[in-house]
Amino acid sequence: MEHFLEFKNITKIFPGVKALDDVSFGVARGSVHGLVGENGAGKSTLLKILSGAYSPTSGDILIDQEKKVFNNTRDALHAKVAIIYQELNLVPELTVAENLLLGHFPQHSGFLNKHQMFRVAKKQIEELMEEFEPATKVKNLSIGQRQMLEIGKALLHNAEIIAFDEPTSSLSEREVTQLFRIIKNLRDQGKAIIYVSHRMDEIFKICDTVTVFRDGKHIQTFPEMQAVTHNLLVQRMVGREIKDVYGYRPRQKGEKLFEVTQLRGKGVKQDISFDVARGEIVGFFGLVGAGRSELLKVIFGATPLESGQIFVNGQSVSIKNPTAAIRHGICLSPEDRKDEGIIPVRSVSENINISCRRHFLRAGIFLNKSKERENTDHFIAKLAIKTPSRNQLIGNLSGGNQQKTILARWLSEKVAVFLLDEPTRGIDVGAKYEIYQLMYQLAEEGNAVVFVSSDLPEIIGVADRVFVMRDGAITGQLDRKDVSEERLLSMALPQA
Ligand SMILES: Nc1ncnc2c1ncn2[C@@H]1O[C@H](COP(=O)(O)OP(=O)(O)OP(=O)(O)O)[C@@H](O)[C@H]1O
Ligand SMILES: [Mg+2]
Structure with a gap:
């Protein structure tokens, strides 16, 4: 199968750490591709390379068969790649509107241009956020609302590849449901989605495909979720079997x-x-x-x-x-x-x-x-x-x-x-x-x-x-x- 996004032999070395070791796999359009692995396995590093925040020590990113070199996050956005980070990237002291416009617009774009872009964004984000008020300071938004704002930013740039790095870790049940609905929508519009999470139930709920990393290496990609069980996935992640993660030990109760x-x-x-x-x-x-x-x-x-x-x-x-x-x-x-x-x-x-x-x-x-x-x-x-x-x-x-x-x-x-x-x-x-x-x-x-x-x-x-x-x-x-x-x-x- 032809993949819209292709990681080819990506290696990333930090002083003393090989964060990614010759990683290759592809991501299709119209699918949610899960990415799992232990803490430090290299998931966020790969996404940071995809977003232009880091450059790989070696290896290539191909989008639509074409080799891409991103020197910064702006390059990646221009190539229609957006990452919703583990740590959200908004400026809390600025308003929703200011955050939307921040940094990502051509330097020479005049006020009118910005104004018009903002109108488009507002409409898109209104669909994502129920009580969207452009003048609200971001610090007054809930984590869930902030995330919707990040997604809004991605849509504003017509992102075709959207990667989520542990997006639900601070969301309420309701916000998670809403996020999943939006992700499914984006998938159905033909976007390529990468979804990083430590919550196995989420991976099984939302993903169409899943890739496992361990110690910076690509261990396996399961093209279909039907072919993988919870236990198998955990076993691939940690390299050993964990039968009972809770391992409860009964105790004597004192005073x-x-x-x-x-x-x-x-x-x-x-x-x-x-x-x-x-x-x-x-x-x-x-x-x-x-x-x-x-x-x-x-x-x-x-x-x-x-x-x-x-x-x-x-x-x-x-x-x-x-x-x-x-x-x-x-x-x-x-x-x-x-x-x-x-x-x-x-x-x-x-x-x-x-x-x-x-x-x-x-x-x-x-x-x-x-x-x-x-x-x-x-x-x-x-x-x-x-x-x-x-x-x-x-x-x-x-x-x-x-x-x-x-x-x-x-x-x-x-x-x-x-x-x-x-x-x-x-x-x-x-x-x-x-x-x-x-x-x-x-x-x-x-x-x-x-x-x-x-x-x-x-x-x-x-x-x-x-x-x-x-x-x-x-x-x-x-x-x-x-x-x-x-x-x-x-x-x-x-x-x-
Ligand atoms: N800027 C950096 N400088 C040095 N080492 C780094 C840097 N960024 C990441 N690393 C190292 O690279 C490895 C991979 O980190 P990464 O953040 O990609 O892991 P992860 O899979 O996202 O883990 P988690 O599930 O904990 O978020 C780790 O050993 C980490 O310590
Ligand atoms: Mg991470």
């Missing part, structure tokens, strides 16, 4: 370690009460926006507590800020680790060892270099963080490996109560397994673990007890032996 009573605060609209025992893992399930992250932030003192009490070891504690929370042995690994945690110009080692304690206390805590190295190497091995060395700048790691690094920071803490918000977001299946094992280990050591997840199978697979939230309130509680997808969803979904 009550942590409790909140009648707690209210920002985004927590009804009194919340729950407790966690030593050795227990409690999961909070709910749809995006149900108030789970807000609850954790209030407990951690990141947003103000309005009423209610928090107890650690039976003692009432006052938590006015994160410093106080950490002093009382409570630590939060935030949902948006990228915004809230990463220090891009520092090494992997520094990012792991700038502990949340030091981060918040800013006190002169004695640094033990050899301990730090030991801790770093432990987590690099344990979570399979793909990096040429512990001294690599974290900003040079792949998205998922940055996530693992920041998570390692929180897991290095000597605290008693771990609050983990979406701990496996953007993380590949092999590393997910290791993160669950670490959570069991923390619990076995007598800690209390509270985690938030929107991934239903993960909640069911890992939690000893599940709380469900909806609209800032707890709507139900189930023990591990009683959980099922139906029961959790019926408590999480808005009531008719």
Whole structure:
């Protein structure tokens, strides 16, 4: 079959890292081509080459049989290639309209020309975004709306090849449904779509074809989804079989370690009460926006507590800020680790060892270099963080490996109560397994673990007890032996 887009022997070498190793495959028009692989496998690098952001060390890109050389992203846009990045590329302080016009127009185009182009764009984007207001600042849009804006930008340039890099990682259910509808539309219009995701269910839902990368190499392309099972795909990705990614380990529950009573605060609209025992893992399930992250932030003192009490070891504690929370042995690994945690110009080692304690206390805590190295190497091995060395700048790691690094920071803490918000977001299946094992280990050591997840199978697979939230309130509680997808969803979904 003739492919509209062809990658031919693409290799990309960074200092100390071969990100892509002689990759060749083709993408057809009118199809959604999935691209999967572990964190650091080279997926984003390939898309960045396709977009002109990086140039390949060797190899060619062919579009419609014609060799293309992109020296920058503008070249790629002119060739009708658009990438919707893992990290969206909009300028938050500018308006929707300004972002649309930004950078991509011929320098000499006058005001009128821009005006007319903008009108065309507005019409297209109105079809994508329900409440599209050109004068709105982008920082006031939801992630979903921002994504629609990026897609709008692509359509404005009549893109024929559109690549999505983990587009759903921060979207609500409704936004995902909407995005899938748009992607299917684009496919039916004959565009060539590349879709990168760690969520296998999405790959099976939306893709017509799937390609697997491992360690920068093209492992296999399955031309038809019917020919591939979930297990086979995972096996090709990680190079070994993972029978049960959750690998649940039952534990003895100890005495009550942590409790909140009648707690209210920002985004927590009804009194919340729950407790966690030593050795227990409690999961909070709910749809995006149900108030789970807000609850954790209030407990951690990141947003103000309005009423209610928090107890650690039976003692009432006052938590006015994160410093106080950490002093009382409570630590939060935030949902948006990228915004809230990463220090891009520092090494992997520094990012792991700038502990949340030091981060918040800013006190002169004695640094033990050899301990730090030991801790770093432990987590690099344990979570399979793909990096040429512990001294690599974290900003040079792949998205998922940055996530693992920041998570390692929180897991290095000597605290008693771990609050983990979406701990496996953007993380590949092999590393997910290791993160669950670490959570069991923390619990076995007598800690209390509270985690938030929107991934239903993960909640069911890992939690000893599940709380469900909806609209800032707890709507139900189930023990591990009683959980099922139906029961959790019926408590999480808005009531008719
Ligand atoms: N600018 C850079 N400098 C140095 N190394 C880099 C750079 N960009 C990527 N790499 C390395 O190239 C490899 C591939 O990274 P890439 O971002 O393509 O992975 P990925 O498949 O997108 O992973 P993820 O699922 O985590 O997003 C990784 O080892 C990464 O550390
Ligand atoms: Mg990536």
